[in-house]
Amino acid sequence: MTVTKSAEDMVAEADTGARQAGTFANTLIFALCIAWSLFQLYIASKLPGVLAQATGVSMFANIVAQARFVHLAFAIALATLAFPIFGHRNRIPAYDWALVILGVSSCLYLVVFRFQIADRPGLWSTSDIVMSAIGMTVLLIAVYRSLGLPLVVIASLFLALAFFGGYSEWVGSITNYGGSSFSKAMGHYWMQTEGVFGVALGVSTSMIFLFVLFGALLEKAGGGNWFIKVAISLLGTLRGGPAKAAVLSSMMTGMISGSSIANTVTTGTFTIPLMKRIGFSSEKAGAVEVASSTNGQLTPPVMGAAAFLMVEYVNIPYIEVVKHAFLPAVISYIALLYIVHLESLKLRLEGLKKPGRHIGIMMILILFLTGFLGMAAITFIVVAFRAVLEPIMPGATVYPALVLLAAAYLGLVYLASKYPDLKVDDPNAKAVSAPRLTPTFLGGAYFALPIFVLIWNLMVRTEHLDRLSPALSAFWATIAMIIVALTHRPLKAIFRGESEFADQAKAGFVDFVAGLESGARNMIGIGVATGAAGIIVGTISLTGAHQIIGQVIEVISGGNLIILLVLVAILSLILGMGLPTTANYIVVSSLMAPVIVSVGAQSGLIVPLIAVHLFVFYFGILADDTPPVGLAAYAAAAISRGDPIKTGVQGFAYDIRTALLPFMFIFNTDLLLIDVGPLKAVFVFFMSLIAMLTFAAVTQGYFIAKIRKWEGAVMLLVVFMLFRPDFFLDQWQEKYTNYTGQAAITAVGDIPVGTDARITVSAPDFDTGIVGTKTVVFAPEAEGSGLERLQAVGLSVMEDGDMLVLEEPFPGTPFFESLANEYDFYGNDPAQIAVVQIENDRMPKEIFFIPALILLLMIVGLQSRRMTQAPF
Structure with a gap:
């Protein structure tokens, strides 16, 4: 199959808008993007309260409460202007201008007339209903043009249920829903926070935008390139090094990116040609990048925006979401690195050449451990520093900490100035080598400081320090990132004694503005998707639709939890082919999470709600590389010049290991660190990692040597024993007395x-x-x-x-x-x-790890006799 679109075009069409309609239209879209980003920074700061107090104008503070209406107005306007419909890519037709005016008016109507609306709750006027109907229509059109037809169809089906479900005796007998009038439904969806302007859009407004903006600023300032080059310098010389670097760099960018397609293009533009150069086929090179980029959304702190939605839906603190999601994400990525290594072994590949001393695998592990311990030590020192100062300056120790942060930034920029600036290399150059680690790492280490600020605010809590909310954490991290983007270039010019200070300051400002624009463009799809997902959630609250879906699924599954989970996984994959991850998560979790918990309870299995939500989320992510629609696979194929369907199939094959994890943590919640202490957490990590690497080897048909069928069967038994040791213990000793x-x-x-x-x-x-x-x-x-x-x-x-x-x-x-x-x-x-x-x-279930490890060692011994090359 011939790929006719570039990867950048696909990102524009899928994420950021592909319309190029002349100077005026482009300037307007640019201005709206900048205004949206600045508005989000404004409402996240303390400025509204300060201005309201200083001027006595309450509107400064009230806009925060009305922010989700303005948020959707920006999203609808940009979706209408930036995404062409009916092929009008080079101009904005009159009907699009009309849709912009109608869409923005219907959203701002709720701001302008908020007091009158509050005085008549539930008693909607004619103008209320008209504006609601207009808003709903324009929103669905915006969703269609920016995300395609699937979400529009799903939302329309739920609207049909709301309007016509009362005529069905079957629906009425299940839900006691007697139907809804047009005015009641429109008011429910648009005039209050039960529908479009519900939890999902509220989270998009208060949290998701800031994290996406943070990632965009980091990318435009050069942080994305730094991630890639550090990964290449660390892993590039290993067997299949560029592919391993693709996994590592995609994980690092994926932590703060909300889009697997953008992640694919950002890192894949460099890594895919390198993978092809060392011997990967076009499809396998693209598939490695796709699997790496889609899995980036599994990695805290952002997780494709789902982490913040889970906070609201599961009603647990953000730090708990991160804790539960951390171990499966790390295991999944290490397993993907191992899969890449096995592919390299099968193809007998080598790594890139590198000037200076080569870094072996043990040294890489030592560097990772040193880095982790170093960050822990720095955190401990800062905590101790603030604890010492707390009695002297109670509540004000943040200011000395900011001085330390500024000193660290200046010191790291000074170190970076001693090395050449990190430039984006041409992966298609005739001679490509891995860069040296020290100059590469130190040349951009200051990019890690805003990430440190983000993680510190999200996670550090002591006697004198409280964690900040995700929104405030993202705000302060974004402010730190803005400072870095504006100042790192001119500061390096000063430290180098160069005369280009003004030019470098201008370049930094250009990076800052580009980050504001990119952040807003990346949010268009998420903004309208969370609004449209609110229609589905609103229908559920209006009609009890989850009971209908739940009963159908329960009947099909026969009350069997395993069958139910498989059906939910398939549903997530199918919906995820046409929906962005965030919207897919909202839809499926709203419908199916209660059903899974209920069926589990009926069969005697208590399934934690966070496990169910992560289950749905994982399979929604896998849809990004599931043929025939997986857009990330098409973007990767555009770079690799391979077949997008084959790329998607291969990428899904690499991701089978990720598909295993959700089933495992439903039945073994130790993987989610639920009621697990620190020492046991380390033990669970290593046992789970061995299990996942063994499973990865089986899927690749290669371990130390080519795997025979009976060896594969034994290895799968080992995987099951390591992931579900309690299953065997239950066969031996009764778990409960009745x-x-x-x-x-x-x-x-x-x-x-x-x-x-x-x-x-x-x-x-x-x-x-x-x-x-x-x-x-x-x-x-x-x-x-x-x-x-x-x-x-x-x-x-x-x-x-x-x-x-x-x-x-x-x-x-x-x-x-x-x-x-x-x-x-x-x-x-x-x-x-x-x-x-x-x-x-009873005896500990971990006793069954012993026979599992013995079986695995036997396989190692048998295969070592057939080994034809070193395993590493």
């Missing part, structure tokens, strides 16, 4: 405080009347009898012979949402506690 009737009450009274008890409730379904079961976990917080302990958490139990009749939990008690909203406590069949399960004292 108690019923009076014995169950006694057992609840006897367990120590804080020990979990699993309570299986049997009750008729609220809608169907069919008796079902659900398992909940309860841990007593104080001493007492069994009845007293249950009563303390809202579970009132009456003994009726051998039956433990359960009364409806009161609102506000822990199990009200999970039981009272699902089951009928006043039907003919009484709700009751069917069984109480107390975990037995």
Whole structure:
């Protein structure tokens, strides 16, 4: 297949807008981008409050509360102007100007008339309904032109359900939804924060934009090139070095990038030609870059914007999201490095040449460990420094810390001035070699300081220091990045004694402005996507649509959790082919997360909500390289000149290891570091890493030598034993002792405080009347009898012979949402506690790691006899 579009064109069409309509239109789009970025910085700062207090004009502060309306107005205007429709790429037709005016007016209507709207909640006027209908229409058109048809179709289907679902007896019997009038629905979607302007758009406004802007500024200032060159200098000389460098550089840029397509082009423009030069085929070179770039969204702190949505949807602190997502992301990337290494072994490839001393694999590991420990040491020193100053200047230790930060920046820029500036190399040059590490690293080490500021504010917490919110963390990191972008060039000119200070200062300002523009352009798709996803979420709250989808999926899966997970994975992949990752995550998690948790509870498996959300998110990401639509694969193929379908197929083959992880952490939450201490976390990491590397070897058909079929089967058994050791322990020793009737009450009274008890409730379904079961976990917080302990958490139990009749939990008690909203406590069949399960004292499940490792060592021994080349 011939690729006719350049990778840059694909990024423009998919992410940033491909219209080039002359000087006036380009200037207008540019001005709107700059204004949007500056507006987002303004509302994230303390300026609105300061200006309101200084001038007495409340509008300065009120705009923050109205920010999501202005945010969507910018997104709709830019989507309409920057993304052509009907092929009008070189001009902006009259209907687009009309759509811009209508779209912006419908959003700002909510700002201008906010007081009148607040005085008549739910009593929508004719103008309210007209503006809502216009806004919804223009939004869906903006989504179509910037993201394509799939999200428009899905949102339209949910709108149809809202308007016509009341005519269906089946829908009504499941959801008790009697239908909605046009005015009620429009008001629900547009005039309040239940629909378009809901949680998703709010997160896009307050958090996502700042992180995307931070990444854009870092890229335009030269940080992206620094990442690539450091990765090449570290790994370029190893076997298949450019491919390994592609993985590392994509991980580093992916941490702060919200787009797998842009990530593919940013790093792939340099790494793909290098991979081809050392012997990778066009398709494999593109596939490595695609797998690396899509997986960049798995890596905290940004995670393609999903991390911030999880904070709202799962209702846990941001630092907890990062903690749960960290281990699977690291394991996935190390496994991808290993896959690249195995491909290099099969192809007998070499690395790039390099001037000076070569760095071996052990030295690279030592450098990584040293860097990690060095960052930890710096963090400890700064924390200690502020702790010492806290009694002297309480609440003001940030100012000496800023002085330290400024000194560190000046020192690193001074060091960088001693080396040549990092330039973007031509990967197609006749002679390409890996750069030396020291001048490359020191030549741009100051780019790491804004990232340090970001991570510090997000994660560091002590007795005297509180973590900042993600929004504030991103704001201060962005301010630090702006300072770097504006000053690093002129400062280096001063330190070098050059006379080009003015030119370098101008170049820094150009980088800053380009970053503001790029950040806004990168947000267009996310802005309209989160608004459109709000239509789906709003329909769910209006109609109870998740119950319909949930019942259909439950019927198809037969209540089997494994089948349900496979169906959800397939649904995520299919939707993800046409939706951006963020929108796909919102849609599928809103529909399916409650269903997975419910089906798990019915089968006796307590699935943490964060595990479900990460499961959906992982498969949404995999859609970016899933044929036939995966846009990242098309972008990579445009660079490699390979077949995009073959590139996508190969990229998905590399990503099979990523597809395994979500299934594993659903059943083994140790991978998400849930209730895992530091020492056990290290142990879990190494065992999980061995399992993932073994699985990667099986997928590649090569370990130390070519894998025979029976060896592959044994290795898959090893993988299962390492990921699910509890499965084998459960076959040997019963995990729980079951108690019923009076014995169950006694057992609840006897367990120590804080020990979990699993309570299986049997009750008729609220809608169907069919008796079902659900398992909940309860841990007593104080001493007492069994009845007293249950009563303390809202579970009132009456003994009726051998039956433990359960009364409806009161609102506000822990199990009200999970039981009272699902089951009928006043039907003919009484709700009751069917069984109480107390975990037995068993041998540790980790005992099964021993036979697994022995089997793996046996495979190593057998394959070493057939080895024809060094494994590293």
